[in-house]
Amino acid sequence: MSEKRLKRKIIKKKLFTKNRLVILNEDTFEEVFSLRLTLMNVFVVATIGALLIIFVTTYIIAFTPLREYIPGYASTKLKKDATELALKSDSLSKALKKNEAYIASIKKILTGDLDYAKFSKDSITATNIETISEEDLQPTKADLLLREQVAREDKYNLFEKAKPKAGVVLFPPAKGMITEKFNPKEKHYAVDVALAKNTPIKSVLSGTVIFADWTPTNGNVIIIRHNNGFISAYKHAASLTKDQGETVKSGEVVALAGSTGQESTGVHLHFELWKDGYPIDPSIFIAFE
Numbered sequence: 001m002s003e004k005r006l007k008r009k010i011i012k013k014k015l016f017t018k019n020r021l022v023i024l025n026e027d028t029f030e031e032v033f034s035l036r037l038t039l040m041n042v043f044v045v046a047t048i049g050a051l052l053i054i055f056v057t058t059y060i061i062a063f064t065p066l067r068e069y070i071p072g073y074a075s076t077k078l079k080k081d082a083t084e085l086a087l088k089s090d091s092l093s094k095a096l097k098k099n100e101a102y103i104a105s106i107k108k109i110l111t112g113d114l115d116y117a118k119f120s121k122d123s124i125t126a127t128n129i130e131t132i133s134e135e136d137l138q139p140t141k142a143d144l145l146l147r148e149q150v151a152r153e154d155k156y157n158l159f160e161k162a163k164p165k166a167g168v169v170l171f172p173p174a175k176g177m178i179t180e181k182f183n184p185k186e187k188h189y190a191v192d193v194a195l196a197k198n199t200p201i202k203s204v205l206s207g208t209v210i211f212a213d214w215t216p217t218n219g220n221v222i223i224i225r226h227n228n229g230f231i232s233a234y235k236h237a238a239s240l241t242k243d244q245g246e247t248v249k250s251g252e253v254v255a256l257a258g259s260t261g262q263e264s265t266g267v268h269l270h271f272e273l274w275k276d277g278y279p280i281d282p283s284i285f286i287a288f289e
Contacts, residue, residue, distance in 0.1 A: 014039060015038065015039045015040045015043075016038050016039075016040055017038060017039070018036050018037070018038055019036070019037050019038065020034055020035070020036050020037075021034065021035040021036075021037055022034045105277060106210065106211055106223065109223060109231065109233055109272065109274060168205070168228060168230075170204045170205060170273075170282075170285045170286050171202060171203065171204050171205065171250045171251045171286075172202070172204070172286050172287060172288060173193075173201050173202050173203070173204055173232075173234060173269060173271055173286075174193055174195055174199055174200070174201050174202065174257065174269050174271075174288070175288060175289065176193040176194050176195045176199075176268075176269070176288060176289070177193070177194045177288075177289060178191055178192065178193055178194075178283065178288055178289065179192045179193070179194045179268060180192035181281075181283065182279075182281040182282065182283060184279070189272055189279035190233075190235075190270050190271055190272040190279075190282075191271050191281070191282045191283055191288065192268050192269070192270055192271075193268055193269045193271060193288050194266070194267070194268050195257040195267055195268055195269055196257065196267065197238065197257060197258060197259075197267045198238060198256045198257060198258070199256065199257040199269075200253040200256060200257075201234050201237060201253065201254060201255040201256065201257055201269055202251050202252060202253055202254065203224055203232070203248045203249070203250060203251065203252050203254050204226075204230075204232050204250070204273070204286065205224075205226040205227070205230060205232070205250050206226065206227075206247070206248060206249045206250045207224045207225050207226035207227065207230075207232075207247070207248060208224065208225050208245070208246070208247050208248075209222060209223070209224055209242050209243065209244050209245060209246045209247075209248060209254070210223050210224065210225045210231075210244065211223040211244060212240050212242055212243050212244045213244070214260070215261065216261065216262060217261050217262050217263050218235040218236060218260075218261045218263060218264075218270070219235065219236045219237065219258070219259075219260025219261030219264060220235075220236070220237040220238065220239060220240050220255065220258070220260050220261075221233065221234070221235045221237070222234050222237065222240050222242060222254050222255050224248060224254065228275075229275055229276040229277075230273070230274065230275055231273075231274040231275075232271070232272065232273055232274070233270075233271070233272040233273075233274070234254065234255055234269060234270070234271060235261065235269075235270035235271075235272070236258060236259060236260055236261050236263075236264040236268065236269070236270050237255035237256060237257060237258050237260065237269075238255075238256045238257060238258020238259070238260060238267075239255065239256050239258065240254065240255045241253055241254055241255060241256070242254045242255075257269055273285075273286075
């Protein structure tokens with residue numbers, strides 16, 4: 001026990017023994033500054049300083065914007081802005097891809113560089129064709145009675161209105177002689193119709209003008225997008241009466257016939273008709289002569 005007490009006394013004495021910290025002038029050995037210290041005072045001051053530094057650092061990180069300059073920390077606003085920018089860039093990239101695909105399709109229509117797919121009239125009015133047996137076509141007794149009743153009623157009906165059977169009726173863009181027919185083997189995906197100069201060229205269906213401008217090879221060109229996947233193109237016009245973005249009705253004048261562009265051989269209409277991205281023969285559905 002005595003040894004332990006002796007050690008404690010020695011430690012206590014060392015801790016509380018007063019020492020003097022003196023700063024002297026090197027040349028004159030004059031005392032510039034002196035300070036009386038003990039090991040306990042140094043320990044207490046160092047501990048308080050460390051705690052103060054920890055408190056100030058914690059306060060800066062938790063409650064001040066200075067934490068943004070510390071590596072690994074970022075502000076909430078910065079994270080929010082980064083997330084919004086990422087979402088906007090993703091939506092912009094998708095919109096850019098759609099616009100590039102749209103421009104590429106318009107370019108193919110203008111140049112005629114596209115694969116050919118055959119279409120018939122039935123492919124436009126009806127997409128799904130189901131096979132029906134002969135037994136299902138035979139009328140029942142109830143059908144026969146109903147037909148007789150309707151026939152008797154309609155016999156004296158003077159106000160009966162006929163309804164068109166075709167789902168889509170195309171308006172002739174112009175009347176004239178066909179000088180060059182639709183020929184996909186030679187990549188002529190159009191019908192050339194000879195016309196007099198400034199003959200009105202009309203829209204085959206109602207729709208929206210998606211292109212109306214002058215091109216070196218085809219001259220004045222107007223392209224109209226219609227419903228049901230139809231796109232009509234009118235090339236080599238003398239002038240255009242509609243601008244891009246305008247809506248047109250079926251039979252409305254969109255251009256005047258002329259002979260513009262490097263590929264034009266005379267006053268005529270170079271008319272193209274597209275369905276779902278594929279060219280089709282317009283003469284099948286339109287009577288030009």
